[in-house]
Amino acid sequence: MLLWQSGEIIKKTKFRYCNLIMLDIITNRIIAPSTSLLEAMKVMDEIMVKTLFVLHGEHFEGIVTLGDIQRAIINNIALTEPVSRILDRNKVYGYVSEGDESIKEKMRKMRAEVMPILDEKGELVDVWFWNDLFKKTEFSQREKIDLPVVIMAGVKGTRLKPITNVIPKPLVPVGDKTILEVILDQFESIGSVSLLKGKITTPFFVSNCDSINEQDYRDVWDYHLNNHNDMTIVTMVKSFKIPYGVIETGEDGLMTALKEKPEQTYQVNTGVYILNPELIDEIPEGEFFHITHLMEKVQARGGRVGCFPVSEHSWKDMGEWPEYLKMINVL
Numbered sequence: 001m002l003l004w005q006s007g008e009i010i011k012k013t014k015f016r017y018c019n020l021i022m023l024d025i026i027t028n029r030i031i032a033p034s035t036s037l038l039e040a041m042k043v044m045d046e047i048m049v050k051t052l053f054v055l056h057g058e059h060f061e062g063i064v065t066l067g068d069i070q071r072a073i074i075n076n077i078a079l080t081e082p083v084s085r086i087l088d089r090n091k092v093y094g095y096v097s098e099g100d101e102s103i104k105e106k107m108r109k110m111r112a113e114v115m116p117i118l119d120e121k122g123e124l125v126d127v128w129f130w131n132d133l134f135k136k137t138e139f140s141q142r143e144k145i146d147l148p149v150v151i152m153a154g155v156k157g158t159r160l161k162p163i164t165n166v167i168p169k170p171l172v173p174v175g176d177k178t179i180l181e182v183i184l185d186q187f188e189s190i191g192s193v194s195l196l197k198g199k200i201t202t203p204f205f206v207s208n209c210d211s212i213n214e215q216d217y218r219d220v221w222d223y224h225l226n227n228h229n230d231m232t233i234v235t236m237v238k239s240f241k242i243p244y245g246v247i248e249t250g251e252d253g254l255m256t257a258l259k260e261k262p263e264q265t266y267q268v269n270t271g272v273y274i275l276n277p278e279l280i281d282e283i284p285e286g287e288f289f290h291i292t293h294l295m296e297k298v299q300a301r302g303g304r305v306g307c308f309p310v311s312e313h314s315w316k317d318m319g320e321w322p323e324y325l326k327m328i329n330v331l
Contacts, residue, residue, distance in 0.1 A: 030055050037080070095118055204274070220232060230276050235310070270317075
């Protein structure tokens with residue numbers, strides 16, 4: 001009995017020691033339950049991860065992923081809401097009572113970047129990382145989708161002059177590749193859109209030639225299918241902070257409210273879309289017809305135009321010099 005108790009004390013001490021080391025490793029990934037969805041997304045962008053740990057003090061509440069936040073936005077949950085509102089209490093975790101192989105199999109099935117390991121009380125005692133256990137290439141091994149891709153490359157690039165006086169915008173270099181090559185690398189196959197009548201019979205991607213999205217397009221495709229959209233727009237969650245105190249007024253010009261340096265958040269069009277093939281027939285031939293005109297046309301007839309949100313740092317735009325210079329420093 002005393003031996004068992006001693007072993008139990010050693011076991012608890014070991015877990016406490018592991019817990020302190022583990023907390024130190026994930027310290028930059030820990031957020032409070034009261035953290036807003038927008039702030040959580042910003043943390044993910046800053047440290048370039050897609051999973052955060054939600055702790056109340058030292059008590060483990062759960063994890064929140066970029067996918068959780070994206071689904072919340074799609075379900076019209078405000079980005080000012082706390083992450084506690086969207087925590088999935090049914091997420092699968094590893095437990096110290098099960099074998100290592102069982103936990104590894106869970107990670108494989110879920111393609112989990114990280115796996116929290118909990119004790120019998122549900123407290124966090126360890127964290128396993130995919131890259132420590134498996135080959136990095138295995139993480140991206142999802143079923144491929146075979147869809148055509150249309151890249152709209154007939155742009156003048158006036159905002160990038162004078163470089164576009166010499167080089168067409170799609171061939172402007174980004175690192176050791178052109179922007180067109182970088183976009184092509186993101187897709188599996190390549191298929192202007194009205195010219196495709198009768199040639200495409202499946203949904204297809206359309207992309208501008210001046211932006212790069214780091215989002216896995218299979219997630220966008222799944223959303224498009226599951227939501228029964230006619231068209232899906234990849235949007236970027238963008239925050240703008242007004243550097244002044246904003247005053248609201250009412251009757252007789254009397255102040256009704258004062259907001260100090262408020263922050264506004266919008267979903268911005270990234271220039272990447274999925275279109276159902278029948279939409280090609282709605283594009284008139286021989287005249288200028290912007291894709292925004294198509295959005296309005298589909299919406300006016302009661303069609304479904306969905307929006308799939310991505311984080312601010314997952315979208316890179318090379319349409320203007322400041323953004324292009326940032327891009328070539330990153331890539």
